[in-house]
Amino acid sequence: DVHDIVLHNYGPAHTLGSCHLEISSEESFCAVHELADHIEKRIWEETGINMTIHTDPVEIDNQTARECREFVLKLISGLDRGLSIHDFRLVKVNCRTCVTFDLVVPFDCTYKKEQLRDIIDTELHRIDPEFDSAITFDCEMTE
Numbered sequence: 141d142v143h144d145i146v147l148h149n150y151g152p153a154h155t156l157g158s159c160h161l162e163i164s165s166e167e168s169f170c171a172v173h174e175l176a177d178h179i180e181k182r183i184w185e186e187t188g189i190n191m192t193i194h195t196d197p198v199e200i201d202n203q204t205a206r207e208c209r210e211f212v213l214k215l216i217s218g219l220d221r222g223l224s225i226h227d228f229r230l231v232k233v234n235c236r237t238c239v240t241f242d243l244v245v246p247f248d249c250t251y252k253k254e255q256l257r258d259i260i261d262t263e264l265h266r267i268d269p270e271f272d273s274a275i276t277f278d279c280e281m282t283e
Contacts, residue, residue, distance in 0.1 A: 141198075143226045144278070147189065157183075157191040165197035192283040205230045208239060208271075210265075215263050219256070222246030228248075231245065239264055248282045255276050 141162040163172050168269040176193040183191040189241070199205040209228045216223040219269045244257065251259075257275055264271040 144194075145168060153188055155187075155189045157192065158251065159190045159191065160194045160227070162196050162198045162226065164200045166201060166207050173246075174222065197229065198227065201245050201250070202230065208267075209241075210266060211263075212239070212241065212260065216256075219251060219259065220249050222249060223256075231274075233272075236270050236272055237268070238272050238274050242276045242278050244278045247279070 143160050143162075144269050145159040146157060150156070161176065163175070176195055180191050180193055183189055206229070208230060209225070210226060212228070216225065223246070224244045225241045226244070228239075231238040231240055245251075245253070245256070245262075256277075257273065259277065261273050265271055
């Protein structure tokens, strides 16, 4: 997945960009770096945009992570259809599991960030008391 795409136009032939690219956490650092370099070069050649790519590791082959992600997606879609997530992963910290993700909140969402955090935390604890959330709130850049 690609998200958080930002372009800055400073006039003809002066466009800088950045984006986040989700990559399997199982990939080697060198392979991911080579892929990002290749994509940046291709974007430059095809568009003239000087793009910087940030890579985010995501767990593709982890059954627990997939099930937890689906649970969170179902939960947030029931709260507000405009809510979305990215950068979803599970991180073991001591004996607990940190459910880490970015939550994109639409402009017209009626929930406050703390309300969303409390609802998500409560429901995560309901399915596994050792789950703790680490939610980064994003806002939409465009409609």
